Amino acid sequence: MTEHEQPPTRRRRGRPTGARAGDSGTRERILGAARGVFAERGYDKTSIRAIAKAAEVDPALVHHYFGAKEQIFEAAIEVSFAPALGVPDVLAAGPDQVGERLARYFLSVWHNPATRAPLLAVVRSAVTNETAAGVLRGFVLRRVLLKVAGELDLPDARLRAELAAAQLIGVVLVRYVLKVEPLASATEEEIVAYVAPTIQRYLTAAE
Template sequence: MNGTGARRRGRPPRTESSDTRDRILTAAREEFSERGYEKTSVRGIAKAAGVDPALVHHYFGTKEQVFAAAIEVAFAPALDAPEALADGPPAEVGERFTRFILGIWENPATRAPVLAIVRSAVTNETAAAVFRRLVASQLLRRVAAQLDLPDAELRAELAAAQLVGMAMLRYVIKVEPLASADVEQIVARVAPVVQGHLTGP
């Protein structure tokens, strides 16, 4: 009488919680990547994860909150950027930042989830707002904190704009010859510009 069917009505056991959350987040990233923000639904995420929609709401809340959680996990590798910038001489910070961002995009394991975020963010304002909040609070402000300059936040944003624009053309739109250019050639051309944004006059 106290089988699993009866137990499912309540909260899942703690041993199942982490696995269920991970399954939902993986399904959410895939759904957002394939369908975009607008066409993705909590019901669709639940179906892909093999859970009841109520569990998605239980762990994450609304679709916007699911998206926020999914992109935070997917964007996690980029959040190490401030540490990468701090690890070396100031004169090479532009190159370190450029290599760091390129490294995320060049690695298929990290590129796919970031690509899903970008595609959703450029097609839906709600998704874009969630992405902006994450980038501003978790990345750009922390990068700016590494710069001992009065306009540090603007500098960090300009450097990020340079790198995001490059990434969009190379990995999303795939404009040639940039899409096929050697990574070292890109670093050689882009890093000095990023350095200028971060530390120039």
């Protein structure tokens, strides 16, 4: 362990401010290692110790930057879901063809293997672990669903946003996890053609 980076002598709560040069690089390194370990083993089987080992730092340094495993997972989600955070912007452009724009945007994020793999890893952890599900729920609510619902001037705004999300999540689950044909090999445009009216209705139709 002697070659491992040691935690700062004076422990501070939360993220250090006025940090030494290299602090930000260390935090990023730990976060990158954490994402890899979470993706490989799932939330359940990931330990602070394993993350520290993968990042080649002392476990105390992991605690120093992030706190408990739950907080590290939250930070990892923040990175993995960065592309999903564009969803409210898609909506803010107005209700015209929002179903089509949103379906196309969502499918393109999942189509790209570089953005899909970390998303799938987070979904796998959330499906198998209650704590991970809770962290994901809080994140998706705060960062996506509430913002989408805020754009809707309709009754049941949150329920509508969630049903639209449910349709899109269901599609990627059948397409990329269960890999059922023909949905697994359909082009994005074939899927958009069918799914866009569904999303459009949930987000704009007063009924």
